[in-house]
Amino acid sequence: MASSPSSRIRTFEDFARVHAILLAASGLPPSLHRRLFLKLSSDTFDGGDFFAVEPCDGGRRRRLVLSAASLPEHSDVFLVDHAWSFRLPDALKQLREVPGLVERMAALMCVDVDTEPEIEGSEAEDEAEAENGTRESMLEIVQREVSRVKERGSNSAAWLELEELGIDDEMLLSLDLSAKLPNLVALNLWGNKLRDADTVVQEITKCGRLRALWLNDNPVLQSGDHFGKAILDGIPGLEIFNSCFTRNYGEWALGFCGGIIGADNPDSFEEGSLSFESITTLDLSNRSIHNLHKVFSPAKMPALSHLNLRGNPLDEIPVGELLKLLGGFSCLQELEVDIPGPLGNSAVKILESLPNISLLNGVSASIIVESGKHIIDSALQPRLPEWTPAEPLVDRVISAMWLYLMTYRLADEEKIDETSVWYVMDELGSALRHSDDANFRVAPFLYMPEGKLASAVSFSILWPTRDVHCGEECTRDYLFGIGEDKQRSARLTAWFHTPENYFIQEFRKYKQQLESKSFCPPTPTIEAPATKSILPSDGRALRVFTDIPQVEEFLRRPEFVLTTDPKDADIIWTSLQVDQEVRNALGLNDHQYVNQFPFEACLVMKHHLAETIHKAQGSPEWLQPTYNLETQLSYLIGDYFVRKRDGLNNLWILKPWNMARTIDTTVTGDLTAIIRLMETGPKICQKYIECPALFRGKKFDLRYIVLLRSLQPFELFLSHVFWVRLANNPYTLEKNSFFEYETHFTVMNYIGRLNHMNTPDFVREFEEEHKVKWRDIHQRIQEMIRRVFESAAAVHPEMHNPYARAMYGVDVMLDHQFMPKILEVTYCPDCTRACKYDTEAILGNQDVIKGRDFINMVFGCLFLDELKHVTPL
Numbered sequence: 001m002a003s004s005p006s007s008r009i010r011t012f013e014d015f016a017r018v019h020a021i022l023l024a025a026s027g028l029p030p031s032l033h034r035r036l037f038l039k040l041s042s043d044t045f046d047g048g049d050f051f052a053v054e055p056c057d058g059g060r061r062r063r064l065v066l067s068a069a070s071l072p073e074h075s076d077v078f079l080v081d082h083a084w085s086f087r088l089p090d091a092l093k094q095l096r097e098v099p100g101l102v103e104r105m106a107a108l109m110c111v112d113v114d115t116e117p118e119i120e121g122s123e124a125e126d127e128a129e130a131e132n133g134t135r136e137s138m139l140e141i142v143q144r145e146v147s148r149v150k151e152r153g154s155n156s157a158a159w160l161e162l163e164e165l166g167i168d169d170e171m172l173l174s175l176d177l178s179a180k181l182p183n184l185v186a187l188n189l190w191g192n193k194l195r196d197a198d199t200v201v202q203e204i205t206k207c208g209r210l211r212a213l214w215l216n217d218n219p220v221l222q223s224g225d226h227f228g229k230a231i232l233d234g235i236p237g238l239e240i241f242n243s244c245f246t247r248n249y250g251e252w253a254l255g256f257c258g259g260i261i262g263a264d265n266p267d268s269f270e271e272g273s274l275s276f277e278s279i280t281t282l283d284l285s286n287r288s289i290h291n292l293h294k295v296f297s298p299a300k301m302p303a304l305s306h307l308n309l310r311g312n313p314l315d316e317i318p319v320g321e322l323l324k325l326l327g328g329f330s331c332l333q334e335l336e337v338d339i340p341g342p343l344g345n346s347a348v349k350i351l352e353s354l355p356n357i358s359l360l361n362g363v364s365a366s367i368i369v370e371s372g373k374h375i376i377d378s379a380l381q382p383r384l385p386e387w388t389p390a391e392p393l394v395d396r397v398i399s400a401m402w403l404y405l406m407t408y409r410l411a412d413e414e415k416i417d418e419t420s421v422w423y424v425m426d427e428l429g430s431a432l433r434h435s436d437d438a439n440f441r442v443a444p445f446l447y448m449p450e451g452k453l454a455s456a457v458s459f460s461i462l463w464p465t466r467d468v469h470c471g472e473e474c475t476r477d478y479l480f481g482i483g484e485d486k487q488r489s490a491r492l493t494a495w496f497h498t499p500e501n502y503f504i505q506e507f508r509k510y511k512q513q514l515e516s517k518s519f520c521p522p523t524p525t526i527e528a529p530a531t532k533s534i535l536p537s538d539g540r541a542l543r544v545f546t547d548i549p550q551v552e553e554f555l556r557r558p559e560f561v562l563t564t565d566p567k568d569a570d571i572i573w574t575s576l577q578v579d580q581e582v583r584n585a586l587g588l589n590d591h592q593y594v595n596q597f598p599f600e601a602c603l604v605m606k607h608h609l610a611e612t613i614h615k616a617q618g619s620p621e622w623l624q625p626t627y628n629l630e631t632q633l634s635y636l637i638g639d640y641f642v643r644k645r646d647g648l649n650n651l652w653i654l655k656p657w658n659m660a661r662t663i664d665t666t667v668t669g670d671l672t673a674i675i676r677l678m679e680t681g682p683k684i685c686q687k688y689i690e691c692p693a694l695f696r697g698k699k700f701d702l703r704y705i706v707l708l709r710s711l712q713p714f715e716l717f718l719s720h721v722f723w724v725r726l727a728n729n730p731y732t733l734e735k736n737s738f739f740e741y742e743t744h745f746t747v748m749n750y751i752g753r754l755n756h757m758n759t760p761d762f763v764r765e766f767e768e769e770h771k772v773k774w775r776d777i778h779q780r781i782q783e784m785i786r787r788v789f790e791s792a793a794a795v796h797p798e799m800h801n802p803y804a805r806a807m808y809g810v811d812v813m814l815d816h817q818f819m820p821k822i823l824e825v826t827y828c829p830d831c832t833r834a835c836k837y838d839t840e841a842i843l844g845n846q847d848v849i850k851g852r853d854f855i856n857m858v859f860g861c862l863f864l865d866e867l868k869h870v871t872p873l
């Protein structure tokens with residue numbers, strides 16, 4: 001519907017009134033509100049007059065620099081266009097179908113250039129000529145080193161730098177290095193073409209005096225761990241292998257990192273003969289050091305003032321012992337170390353233990369203490385997109401986009417259930433790199449020129465938060481407003497290579513904690529009598545107040561009568577949560593029966609369900625590994641890294657805490673995506689069942705109906721009515737299929753085509769297809785469901801209420817070994833299907849259950865002590 005002329009934004013006052021909430025949410029200083037209005041109303045994009053985009057990281061990223069003379073704090077605001085906006089399920093489709101979109105995104109994300117272009121025609125001839133030149137250069141380098149050794153004496157050590165010379169296996173054999181340089185102590189073959197593991201091991205291990213060997217970026221390293229083991233077994237004195245310290249490292253390796261030993265002074269020294277007194281700077285970063293050599297001590301290195309320990313696990317030294325050792329270096333003023341890492345999780349606490357440190361990870365100690373900052377992230381290496389030359393642009397963009405995406409959610413009441421909008425800023429906005437101490441701020445902004453949400457156009461707005469000068473890089477904080485209380489350091493893993501070892505250790509501790517749990521079914525504190533029928537002795541019917549259409553339509557037993565007055569009801573059966581506020585508003589009393597239990601959130605909210613089961617039973621096989629991302633992100637990251645290291649499947653499913661119908665639910669194997677998806681609301685991250693049992697090649701799950709009559713005594717009943725929910729598309733783990741709802745999800749009531757199948761037909765066909773007995777599967781499902789509710793009773797005994805009776809939906813999936821997995825528990829489940837279709841019991845007397853009788857069966861079990869069509873658990 002067209003807006004009336006009077007509703008259009010014409011003045012700043014109109015703009016400020018209509019956009020008041022949006023302006024406040026953006027954080028834009030009030031002094032810039034009028035400036036923003038002028039640019040929005042005139043469609044002014046003047047960022048190009050102030051900024052320049054430059055390539056960096058070898059063309060793998062871009063950065064934004066100020067090209068104007070200066071830009072004072074809060075002096076201006078700039079509009080940043082959105083180059084791509086979408087809802088996540090539509091991303092792949094848009095990239096494939098919108099003309100020019102994938103090409104623009106690939107260029108913006110720097111994934112449109114192949115790193116290994118094909119060589120054809122004259123280029124191949126040029127490469128052959130270059131290879132001949134390489135052979136000559138290689139021989140010249142070797143001969144020059146042979147001559148240098150002769151000049152110093154035949155027993156002198158040799159050092160060879162043969163980096164990126166195109167050396168292949170045949171060339172290595174022709175060099176015969178062990179004969180020409182028998183005292184070779186360091187050999188750099190970084191970036192060559194060595195491929196055959198046997199040839200390389202044979203030739204290299206002949207050089208038995210090697211202390212350092214670099215084979216980085218050679219294809220031979222793809223041979224596996226056995227190749228490295230063969231090298232280390234063949235050269236026991238090797239101290240540096242592929243830039244990492246070996247377990248045998250000693251003074252020679254430390255001397256190399258301290259600048260005492262190198263190509264100009266390669267002589268191999270005996271242990272204990274080196275002097276480290278002159279070393280002031282020692283860079284031990286990324287050396288895979290587990291323990292520190294005894295020479296690393298204040299007595300041996302009295303002048304050490306700058307130490308870099310980044311990228312080392314140092315997991316064989318207790319934190320306290322390591323801090324004590326570092327505290328002994330009286331001259332040590334600058335320290336670089338992973339945080340979180342081997343010295344702990346807090347920069348502030350590290351500085352408290354090392355008061356002499358003035359710079360920690362390049363940041364002033366005084367600034368760290370004043371700000372209370374625990375994590376210093378300025379030196380973390382960025383995650384850069386990875387791809388192969390054969391990978392299509394669409395796939396490259398899908399992988400890289402999580403490094404660039406931003407998000408917002410529309411607050412329109414009519415769209416409250418819609419998934420969030422993700423967007424990519426234009427080339428200028430996307431060039432803003434992260435800084436913990438950013439000089440700009442960015443926020444999404446919806447401009448409504450017609451005064452209504454229907455006319456909204458999305459932009460981002462950019463403004464300086466500090467004085468910025470010409471040539472200075474312009475940065476933003478990717479996690480603005482998110483501190484350590486919201487897992488800032490862990491969330492930075494989305495964009496940076498954070499210390500894997502720290503997260504793996506955190507995960508292992510958590511796993512041990514879960515494994516230590518042993519479940520004992522709850523024992524009642526008192527001998528509670530079994531529940532009985534609540535039907536009045538005078539024969540009066542029970543009055544039922546309900547807002548559930550199926551109850552209103554199908555509850556026809558004479559023992560029950562509907563009432564529209566909740567105060568007059570014996571039973572309140574509602575889809576709303578009946579808390580104390582609702583009780584007061586409706587005038588309810590404590591002796592009315594309600595279809596919900598106190599604290600039942602421990603079952604029906606996904607994060608609480610996992611927490612309840614973990615507390616009661618640790619990690620049972622029927623619960624997939626599950627993490628509450630709001631509090632357990634570090635454990636999830638550690639689990640992810642362990643699976644990646646061990647070559648295990650790393651596919652996960654993210655589910656909102658308390659949304660139904662798979663809203664905002666995503667399947668992904670991308671760690672960056674997992675972390676970024678936290679931005680659209682609280683979620684659990686659960687290991688995806690990558691190998692489910694299939695029916696006719698399609699995924700399915702099962703909806704069971706459970707009736708809880710009491711927790712003390714424990715009275716739980718499984719309805720004989722259950723049903724299967726089928727995906728519409730054949731199941732596949734093909735990467736792009738994760739955007740296909742009808743392949744990986746089974747709830748088709750609201751999305752896709754609903755294919756109803758009668759339960760008995762499904763069971764018979766399933767048994768025939770898989771040669772299994774449903775009785776065995778059903779027994780395991782029953783045991784699992786009982787364990788779920790026993791967990792709640794054990795962890796939350798306060799759930800018990802003699803005036804509570806409830807029905808729950810329990811969703812179950814079978815894996816490829818037909819073992820059940822709990823998916824979720826639903827309060828007041830939608831039973832339209834149970835009321836619509838007649839079915840027959842699968843087990844027991846296999847009698848027919850009429851759909852119109854389903855609600856009557858539920859009320860008979862819960863309130864009249866009947867056991868028709870239910871099985872006690």
